[in-house]
Amino acid sequence: MRGVLRWLAVLALLAVVVLFAAITIYRALTPVALVLSSSTITLPADGFSTVGVEVRASSGSDVNKLQATVDDPHRASVDSIAVRKDAAVATLRAGVMPGEAVVRFWEPGAEPREVKLTVSPATSDSVGDGTPDFLRLHDAADRAAFRRWFTMLAEAQYLQPTNEREVDDCAALLRYSYREALRQHDAAWARANVLPAPPRASEVRQYQYPYTPLGASLFRVRDGSFTAGDLNDGAFAQFADAKTLWRYNSYFVGREIVRARPGDLLFFRQEGHDLPFHAMIFLGPSQFGGDGAHEDLVIYHTGPVGSWAGEIRRPTVEQLLNFPDPRWRPVPSNPSFLGVYRWNILRGTD
Secondary structure: OHHHHHHHHHHHHHHHHHHHHHHHHHHHHOOEEEEEOOOEEEEEOOOOOEEEEEEEEOOOOOOOOOEEEEOOOOOEEEEEEEEOOOOEEEEEEEOOOOEEEEEEEEOOOEEOEEEEEEEEOOOOOOOOOOOOOOOOOOOHHHHHHHHHHHHHHHHHHHHOOHHHOOOOOHHHHHHHHHHHHOOOOOHHHHHHOOOOOOOOOOOOOOOOOOOOOOOOOOEEOOOOOOOHHHHOOOOEEOOOOHHHHHHHOEEEEEOOHHHOOOOOEEEEEOOOOOOOEEEEEEEEOOOOOHHHOOOOEEEEEOOOEOOEOOOEEOOEHHHHHOOOOHHHOOOOOOOOEEEEEEEHHHOOOO
């Protein structure tokens, strides 16, 4: 009897060994696949909504080298990948361009998998100021990046030779700096836009000009809250004069210049002029060093006067506060000074 039990135990052990070997061989011969928690996803095209996709290996092995790419970075992006021992969570962020994108996941030794992401049109205007929420920079890092690029590009125009400048009046300086701050500053852009010094600013991630539902027409040119019809009915344009930038594209911060932050705007209205509205940019200290590295600066284009094409000036705030003509002093007692304003796309927690 004891011999029989001994043989039964041996046979049971052999069965376990054979089963383990079979499983090992099966796993070795069967391709490992990635298992995703979702195969289709829908997000609003607002530039900030996110969703997490959990990824596991069908074999139960680690996925600690998981990578993901999106075929259209203007419709979605991979925000982050958090890896645990046996799973990973990829956070996908919506872009602002409606449409479909494909997210492809792969891990060495595993068959790749794809997720179809539908980015649906988003036309909300939570503030009611006419600027769609998909243009507002919702992330504090994006707002800081925009401010840094906007002021740096405006100041770079001042430092460039006159014949290489792209602006010819105060509004053109604002439009140029605004538009270029929102571009992707890749090698091609750098070759076409030589700066006085290498930039030290991160990129705006939410979107890149001109890849928006409005295309290149970033500036609102008429009153009213944003509606879906404004995408194609002329409510936005590439050109906007100083008055239009003041009325429809920025909001009031205060009449004391101490309220201004780098990238904010100073607006004036001089009655009796052919073009009464004038705009300046509050730079803060120069990003290029030199004499302005330790003082707050303002930059503006004078605009043409008669046969004179005008020029870009970069006075200190102190110099502007003591400008010989009091109508150009940014002080509350000056009726020509409309105040400090901030771009609508920066309206948020700032």
